[in-house]
Amino acid sequence: MKRILITGAAGFLGSHLCDKFINEGFHVIGIDNLITGDLKNIEHLFPLEHFEFYHHDVSKFVHVSGELDYILHFASPASPIDYLKIPIQTLKVGSLGTHNLLGLAKAKNARILIASTSEVYGDPLVHPQFEGYYGNVNTIGPRGVYDEAKRFQESITMAYHRFHGLETRIVRIFNTYGPRMRLNDGRVIPAFIGQALRGEDLTVFGDGSQTRSFCYVSDQIEGIYKLLFSDYVYPVNIGNPNEISIKDFAEEIIKLTGTNQKIVYKPLPQDDPLQRQPNIDLAKKTLNWEPKVDRNEGMKLTFNYFKGLTEEELYKSEHKDFSKHIKR
Numbered sequence: 001m002k003r004i005l006i007t008g009a010a011g012f013l014g015s016h017l018c019d020k021f022i023n024e025g026f027h028v029i030g031i032d033n034l035i036t037g038d039l040k041n042i043e044h045l046f047p048l049e050h051f052e053f054y055h056h057d058v059s060k061f062v063h064v065s066g067e068l069d070y071i072l073h074f075a076s077p078a079s080p081i082d083y084l085k086i087p088i089q090t091l092k093v094g095s096l097g098t099h100n101l102l103g104l105a106k107a108k109n110a111r112i113l114i115a116s117t118s119e120v121y122g123d124p125l126v127h128p129q130f131e132g133y134y135g136n137v138n139t140i141g142p143r144g145v146y147d148e149a150k151r152f153q154e155s156i157t158m159a160y161h162r163f164h165g166l167e168t169r170i171v172r173i174f175n176t177y178g179p180r181m182r183l184n185d186g187r188v189i190p191a192f193i194g195q196a197l198r199g200e201d202l203t204v205f206g207d208g209s210q211t212r213s214f215c216y217v218s219d220q221i222e223g224i225y226k227l228l229f230s231d232y233v234y235p236v237n238i239g240n241p242n243e244i245s246i247k248d249f250a251e252e253i254i255k256l257t258g259t260n261q262k263i264v265y266k267p268l269p270q271d272d273p274l275q276r277q278p279n280i281d282l283a284k285k286t287l288n289w290e291p292k293v294d295r296n297e298g299m300k301l302t303f304n305y306f307k308g309l310t311e312e313e314l315y316k317s318e319h320k321d322f323s324k325h326i327k328r
Contacts, residue, residue: 001050003027003067005110007058007101008074010037012180013115013173016221017072018042022051024225029064032075033057035089036082041180058097059089068108070228073101074115076150080143080269081186087145094149095156102160102168111167113228114157116235118174119147123273128243130279131172131235141271154235161233169227174239174278178217178298179305188212189299192250193306196257206268208247213277215240216298219291226287239278240291256299 004021008014009030014037021028027050030042034055045051056062058075076093077083083090098114105112121129122137137147154170161168181187183194195202215238223238244252250263283289 001025001027002069003029004070004072005029005031005064005068005104006072006074007031007097008037008076008115009053010034010039010041011074011078012041012178012182013176013217013220014072014074015041015180016178016217017074017224018045018051020221020225022048026050028052029068030054031056031058031062035086036077036079036182036185038182057093058100059092060100062100062104064104064108068104068110071101071105071110071112072115072224072228073098073112076115077146078117079185079187080146081184083146084142087142090145091149094146094153098153098156102156102166105168106160106164106166111169111228112157113169113171113224114153115224116154116170116172117146117150118172118237118239118276118278119143119273120151120154120172121273122147123271124275127275128241128277128279129237131237131282138271142269143271158233168233169230170233170235171224171227172235172237172278173220174215174237175212175276176215176217176220176239178302180217181302183306183309188246188249189214189302190306192253193257193303196253196259196261197306199259199261201262201264202250202253203266204246204250204263205266205272206246207265208250208263209245210268210272210274211243211245211276212249213240213243214295214298215291216293216295216301219293223283223287223289226289227283230287232286236283236286237278237280238283238289239280240295241278241280242291242295243277244295252295252299256303
């Protein structure tokens with residue numbers, strides 16, 4: 001049985017990756033320091049023989065006993081609320097954490113896939129964004145702690161590939177959504193749905209003309225899976241190229257939820273990208289991958305998930321005792 005280590009295992013994407021690899025017959029080892037992850041995302045895996053979980057910060061030395069075939073490095077804050085609140089930890093997990101895991105991959109002779117982001121393109125001057133575009137990033141702005149952590153992450157990964165011959169893969173993830181996102185994490189979809197569920201007006205920053213492209217989580221996971229087992233070592237965009245303005249998207253949310261909220265406008269945060277749309281030609285050609293779930297279908301699934309989370313259920317799931325399942 002192949003063994004895979006997944007960092008950020010209790011997070012949104014990390015937990016779905018744990019599900020994917022368990023279903024594919026892998027022995028999955030999850031690691032998370034739970035700063036932004038939540039054990040309720042993986043509680044269904046705890047009884048399984050071929051899943052184990054370690055509460056650990058990968059910015060510190062990482063040890064895994066036994067053989068290891070693959071590593072997926074998904075440990076990082078991913079929303080502006082998180083990485084602006086914990087900027088040093090964000091930089092450390094992208095630099096020290098990545099260094100530790102690359103070293104582990106080298107020691108174990110394991111293939112490692114690094115989760116990068118569309119934020120390496122910054123506020124782009126090229127649209128849509130393709131992998132050969134080097135980006136327009138403010139290194140000293142508030143968002144630089146995330147953007148530059150990811151850019152460094154890509155650089156050190158390629159250095160390990162070139163210098164040590166390490167088997168590496170890099171995925172550039174564009175806006176992804178679906179069940180297990182946190183309602184209060186500050187990203188567009190959970191923010192809008194949370195406001196709609198609470199009966200609040202929807203907050204749009206700027207004039208709402210800025211664009212995003214939203215990929216449903218099952219499509220994202222499939223793209224990552226295909227990339228891991230491909231022979232391509234350079235960054236690959238995985239996202240849905242169906243672009244929409246934030247204002248139009250807010251109106252879609254109001255229609256979806258059947259509410260009559262208004263849209264209120266607030267100043268645009270510094271360095272917030274005005275356009276975000278992936279060029280996925282490389283993924284189509286190299287991985288034979290493209291998204292299958294359209295936004296209408298994906299948003300219904302996502303809204304139904306959030307709608308089913310009552311206050312009582314949220315409270316209970318956030319305060320369960322998982323200690324017997326955690327290895328330290």
